[in-house]
Amino acid sequence: MPAVKETIDQVKEIDLEKYKYGFETDIKSDKAPKGLSEDIVRFISAKKDEPEWMLEWRLDAYKRWLTMDEPDWAKLDYPKIDFNDIYFYSAPKSTPGPKSLDEVDPDLLETYKKLGIPLSEQAVLAGVEGAKIAVDAVFDSVSVVTTFREELAKSGIIFCSISEAIKEHPDLIKKYLGSVVPVTDNYYSTLNCAVFTDGSFVYIPKGVRCPMELSTYFRINEKNTGQFERTLIIAEEDTYVSYLEGCTAPMRDENQLHAAVVELVALENAEIKYSTVQNWYPGNKEGVGGIYNFVTKRGDCRGDNSKISWTQVETGSAITWKYPSCILRGDGSRGEFYSIAISNGYQQIDSGTKMIHLGKNTSSKVIAKGIAAGFSDNTYRGLISAHKKAKNARNFTQCDSLLIGDKCGAHTIPYIEAKNSSVIFEHEATTSKISDEQMFYCQQRGLNEEEAVALIVNGFVRDVLQHLPMEFMVETQKLINISLEGSVG
Amino acid sequence: MLEIRDLHVSVEDKEILKGVNLVIPKGEIHAIMGRNGSGKSTLSYVMAGKSGYEITKGEIILDGVNILDMEPNERASAGLFLAFQYPIEIPGVATMTFLKAAMNAQRKARGEEELSTPDFMREVKQAAKMLEIDNKMLKRALNVGFSGGEKKRAEILQMALLKPKMCVFDETDSGLDIDALRIVSQGVNALRDANRSMLVITHYQRLLNYIIPDVVHVFSNGKIVKSGDKSLALELEEKGYAQYDESAA
Ligand SMILES: Nc1ncnc2c1ncn2[C@@H]1O[C@H](COP(=O)(O)OP(=O)(O)OP(=O)(O)O)[C@@H](O)[C@H]1O
Ligand SMILES: [Mg+2]
Numbered sequence: 235m236p237a238v239k240e241t242i243d244q245v246k247e248i249d250l251e252k253y254k255y256g257f258e259t260d261i262k263s264d265k266a267p268k269g270l271s272e273d274i275v276r277f278i279s280a281k282k283d284e285p286e287w288m289l290e291w292r293l294d295a296y297k298r299w300l301t302m303d304e305p306d307w308a309k310l311d312y313p314k315i316d317f318n319d320i321y322f323y324s325a326p327k328s329t330p331g332p333k334s335l336d337e338v339d340p341d342l343l344e345t346y347k348k349l350g351i352p353l354s355e356q357a358v359l360a361g362v363e364g365a366k367i368a369v370d371a372v373f374d375s376v377s378v379v380t381t382f383r384e385e386l387a388k389s390g391i392i393f394c395s396i397s398e399a400i401k402e403h404p405d406l407i408k409k410y411l412g413s414v415v416p417v418t419d420n421y422y423s424t425l426n427c428a429v430f431t432d433g434s435f436v437y438i439p440k441g442v443r444c445p446m447e448l449s450t451y452f453r454i455n456e457k458n459t460g461q462f463e464r465t466l467i468i469a470e471e472d473t474y475v476s477y478l479e480g481c482t483a484p485m486r487d488e489n490q491l492h493a494a495v496v497e498l499v500a501l502e503n504a505e506i507k508y509s510t511v512q513n514w515y516p517g518n519k520e521g522v523g524g525i526y527n528f529v530t531k532r533g534d535c536r537g538d539n540s541k542i543s544w545t546q547v548e549t550g551s552a553i554t555w556k557y558p559s560c561i562l563r564g565d566g567s568r569g570e571f572y573s574i575a576i577s578n579g580y581q582q583i584d585s586g587t588k589m590i591h592l593g594k595n596t597s598s599k600v601i602a603k604g605i606a607a608g609f610s611d612n613t614y615r616g617l618i619s620a621h622k623k624a625k626n627a628r629n630f631t632q633c634d635s636l637l638i639g640d641k642c643g644a645h646t647i648p649y650i651e652a653k654n655s656s657v658i659f660e661h662e663a664t665t666s667k668i669s670d671e672q673m674f675y676c677q678q679r680g681l682n683e684e685e686a687v688a689l690i691v692n693g694f695v696r697d698v699l700q701h702l703p704m705e706f707m708v709e710t711q712k713l714i715n716i717s718l719e720g721s722v723g
Numbered sequence: 724m725l726e727i728r729d730l731h732v733s734v735e736d737k738e739i740l741k742g743v744n745l746v747i748p749k750g751e752i753h754a755i756m757g758r759n760g761s762g763k764s765t766l767s768y769v770m771a772g773k774s775g776y777e778i779t780k781g782e783i784i785l786d787g788v789n790i791l792d793m794e795p796n797e798r799a800s801a802g803l804f805l806a807f808q809y810p811i812e813i814p815g816v817a818t819m820t821f822l823k824a825a826m827n828a829q830r831k832a833r834g835e836e837e838l839s840t841p842d843f844m845r846e847v848k849q850a851a852k853m854l855e856i857d858n859k860m861l862k863r864a865l866n867v868g869f870s871g872g873e874k875k876r877a878e879i880l881q882m883a884l885l886k887p888k889m890c891v892f893d894e895t896d897s898g899l900d901i902d903a904l905r906i907v908s909q910g911v912n913a914l915r916d917a918n919r920s921m922l923v924i925t926h927y928q929r930l931l932n933y934i935i936p937d938v939v940h941v942f943s944n945g946k947i948v949k950s951g952d953k954s955l956a957l958e959l960e961e962k963g964y965a966q967y968d969e970s971a972a
Contacts, residue, residue: 669811670774670775671811672811672812672813674771674773674774674795674811675807675810675811675813676813676825677772677794677795677796677799678771678772678795678796678798678799678804678805678807679796679799679821679825679828679829679881679885680796680799680800680825680826680828680829680832680885681796681824681825681828682794682796682828682832683794683796685824685828686796689813689820689821689824690813690816692815692816693813693814693815693816693864694814694815695815696815696816697815
């Protein structure tokens with residue numbers, strides 16, 4: 235057998251087990267008892283030392299959740315989740331809440347170092363390009379540290395964990411939490427309202443352009459732990475902020491649940507750019523383990539001429555159920571969704587966006603690139619709707635799917651609703667395969683099969699890649715290559 | 724040096740190559756001429772290792788190594804280059820990006836270090852200039868929307884950068900206008916070297932006025948039926964292939 239074939243077979247052998255972030259950190263943790271009940275909700279709230287109104291809000295959500303049913307409309311197939319077999323709260327014992335860097339457990343810092351996340355402000359400041367990124371690091375259920383807070387505070391920006399914001403900025407929380415994604419929006423978001431543990435909070439005051447990228451890094455470490463993070467970003471009039479989100483988890487045989495809610499509010503002339511690189515553990519090559527990722531992300535372009543742009547790179551998770559959306563309420567507001575969704579092994583993705591045009595002269599753009607390999611299933615599901623009053627609403631949607639091999643599936647499910655006649659909605663969709671001719675051509679020039687696939691896929695996603703912040707682009711290209719390892723042959 | 728010994732190849736139980744024998748010593752240029760459908764492209768694909776062909780008999784030896792067991796990319800790294808009759812489009816991949824990926828893949832396979840970006844840029848600029856390829860084309864996705872002539876030039880550009888030991892040109896002259904033919908031929912001639920062998924597949928004697936072959940072979944019905952010096956090409960142009968039909972059967 236030729237040497238290269240052999241190498242490819244070896245790579246296939248390790249396949250998804252090569253998941254780069256699959257180490258676990260041995261840290262004592264402080265956990266709530268397994269399962270879900272009113273007491274657990276009270277426990278979480280008490281652990282966080284929350285005010286009474288917050289507890290009431292959670293308990294109300296919990297009661298409503300009990301009356302709801304798990305949605306089954308997505309093209310996903312998984313056994314019923316036993317919510318009593320999950321820990322809803324886990325915190326590293328040494329770090330019950332955010333601290334300054336010197337107080338953070340060195341083991342934790344080491345973990346983030348391994349992940350390539352700079353938590354030391356010095357290290358970032360010493361960086362060659364001087365590109366600063368402020369980071370909020372969330373480990374299991376709690377935020378362990380937020381960097382660059384003081385520097386941001388100088389321009390009036392608040393960047394902290396949501397737990398802190400609940401205590402320090404109750405007026406903002408009361409005004410905005412649940413104002414974009416209502417408590418009873420859907421099964422998982424309602425669950426999140428009851429048991430969310432931590433996440434990030436960002437507030438950009440009027441007239442401020444955030445001087446650096448803000449970023450949150452989520453890591454699930456504990457076994458059988460659910461992660462329910464909650465992120466809220468408020469951009470006042472005439473502001474700009476770019477926010478990055480990254481996620482990883484160790485390799486586990488059991489499935490872990492992740493059900494986040496992200497709410498964005500953009501007031502007049504504000505722009506929010508939200509980028510995600512999601513690389514939760516996808517399960518092994520037989521499809522055992524991996525994260526169930528049920529996420530509700532929504533942005534509200536509340537003010538005129540505001541803009542919200544979602545860019546996502548989805549490579550991880552056993553199951554992804556996620557539709558970052560924009561409510562285009564303000565006149566002239568704009569929504570964008572750029573997505574790269576890669577599935578390999580037995581991963582299942584049902585993802586897309588909703589662009590809800592309510593205001594006049596609103597526009598939206600959707601570019602979604604789905605890549606399916608192995609035995610995976612990759613569905614784009616998108617809704618574009620225009621209200622009666624949304625005169626001259628415009629949308630352009632382009633959905634491209636690329637299949638690698640013949641055991642995977644790609645599907646495009648667009649929903650379009652136009653309630654007035656002045657709208658222009660355009661939709662283009664393509665499905666293609668990497669052809670044998672393309673593979674042979676690349677190989678004739680010296681690229682091996684894996685390199686050839688990676689190059690062709692990178693070309694396929696180029697239109698989306700260029701919307702990522704520079705710092706993320708190179709990382710993402712590498713991630714794409716890793717995610718597709720073992721996809722050929 | 725390239726040696727093909729008694730090569731028999733079938734596709735779906737139909738024999739297409741029926742005993743090809745060919746030796747191209749280092750530094751020589753050989754030309755193959757032959758009717759449509761006689762098996763010339765098939766020979767070039769089999770040399771490069773394309774799948775879908777059943778090799779029922781024979782050997783292809785490059786510098787003493789039988790390459791038939793090697794993957795296409797291993798053959799490429801061993802120094803075999805095929806300029807395609809119909810170059811393939813790679814959407815979204817800038818020509819420049821593709822060139823760098825190919826050069827570095829071959830270097831990696833040979834255990835050499837990656838090229839630095841300045842070195843790479845210098846080499847590309849130099850080669851592109853010789854082939855009169857402008858910068859804009861290097862930024863466009865490889866072969867996507869390229870004219871026939873641009874595609875062929877891009878093939879020679881790749882060859883110039885990859886510096887193969889054995890170059891196979893499959894109808895590189897077809898679709899070229901007179902100026903492009905001259906430019907491409909100059910590019911090929913500039914790569915003539917005592918350590919490099921070339922095989923030029925063509926239908927037209929005209930190309931051989933620019934790229935002067937050491938030996939001309941006539942291909943008919945899956946094998947070489949006659950070999951001679953460059954005057955054989957002229958004779959073919961005059962008399963056609965009829966005299967070779969079934970002459971070997
Ligand atoms: N994959 C294939 N399946 C079936 N038949 C094939 C295949 N590839 C080649 N052939 C047949 O083999 C014969 C030789 O084809 P080939 O392309 O090698 O000819 P050629 O000499 O290059 O012709 P031209 O001068 O037109 O380029 C033709 O009859 C062709 O139809
Ligand atoms: Mg041919």
